Amino acid sequence: MEKNSFRIGFVLFPGMTQLDLTGPYEVLARLPNATIHLVWKDLAPVASDRGLAIVPTDTLETCPTLDLICVPGGPGINALLTDQTVLEFIRHQAWGAQYVTSVCTGALVLGAAGLLHGKRATTHWMSHDLLAEFGAIPVKARVVSDGRTITGGGVTAGIDFALTVIAEIAGRELAEAIELGLEYDPKPPFGTGTPERAGAELVARMQSRSAKIQGIRIEQVRRAAAALVPA
Template identity: 45%
Template sequence: MTDSKYTLGLIFYPGMTALDIIGPQQVLSPLPGIETYRIWKTLDPITTDDGMVVLPDTTFDNCPHLDIICIGGGIGQAAVEDDPELLAFLRKQGGTAKYVTSVCGGSVFLAKAGLLEGYRAAIHWAGREQLTKLGVEAGNGRVVVDRNRITGGGVTAGIDFGLTLTSILFGEEIAKITQLLLEYNPAPPFDTGSPEKAGPELVEKAMLFMQQMIPAPVGAK
């Protein structure tokens, strides 16, 4: 391990998917040299899209300079995607951070903050069309590294993202040791973890299922 030190800012918001951020946090936060901040507008409890309640420890106003900024996606992200305070915070910190990163639908936030112009990025497969409409080349890899923009695909890719970033920050050996300590040795029971593997029929059913999970807009009947 080198003597390098990094401030890591993880963005929390109502309706987020916890694993998008918990995965990278679990990989990165224990590493010597990483100082982690869990950030939102206030320190009030946040309810994730699966009903879990988490507590931020840092606000936009008292957040220090970040070396790494990361935001995830979520079933409820549409309600905050255009939040002016959030986008302003991302622009401010993303403009000076060494690494601008996201997992799953988090790349939509980065795109809307103007932080992915001229970059290629990963996103959950269901969000590729939206990211393309925002002028970003959407990659279909588990992790896409384009200079200092490092982005992970959907939900579980956050662990792959965290290990990739660990390798960039501290070297491949530390990343391998971290993977071993986490016993990250995936062996999924079904080979349907991407639309390419699942096939069009299952993808269509998954899209319908996901549409039922997305909250209705405020005021809708």
């Protein structure tokens, strides 16, 4: 490991949404002196919610102290919300990290670890209201910064999130250069990427498709929130 490396750690887990991780990874890996750690309970490949396998580089026990910890989202966060082994790892790393971050519903895991109380934060639109269960202040934005806590909205917002982090760490000039290098200039073909633009019918259809997962998530969030010990 390079002596002056900036250690970035992504928490892997079964059922993560890979773009929540790989989008920011593509950006943050361009930070000079960055060392990326992909962390899970063991070193076996971890399957995303769509079947893409990602190989961890570190276990929870072998991961060094991180400068930035990031928790991606996805259906698999439902199990993490009450997984005390993972939550304790995140809490422990948060103590020494310069930045505590998430993408999409990974914010709920930060909340379950007790790291969002009184913090402004964002997450995927379907789970946005659940942030308040952890004492967070929900903000509807692609990226929300509150001190050393930086959260990104749903899935594709992870790229915006990572560029914001790069600007925070290394300055706007580098962030702009990375944005150009990636040709990051999104122009959605249908303009339905937010509930406000999609319309009530499409929103209702998407909510119906996700009703089972969301029902489990709501129950898990309430359990996790009830388990938090006030500071």
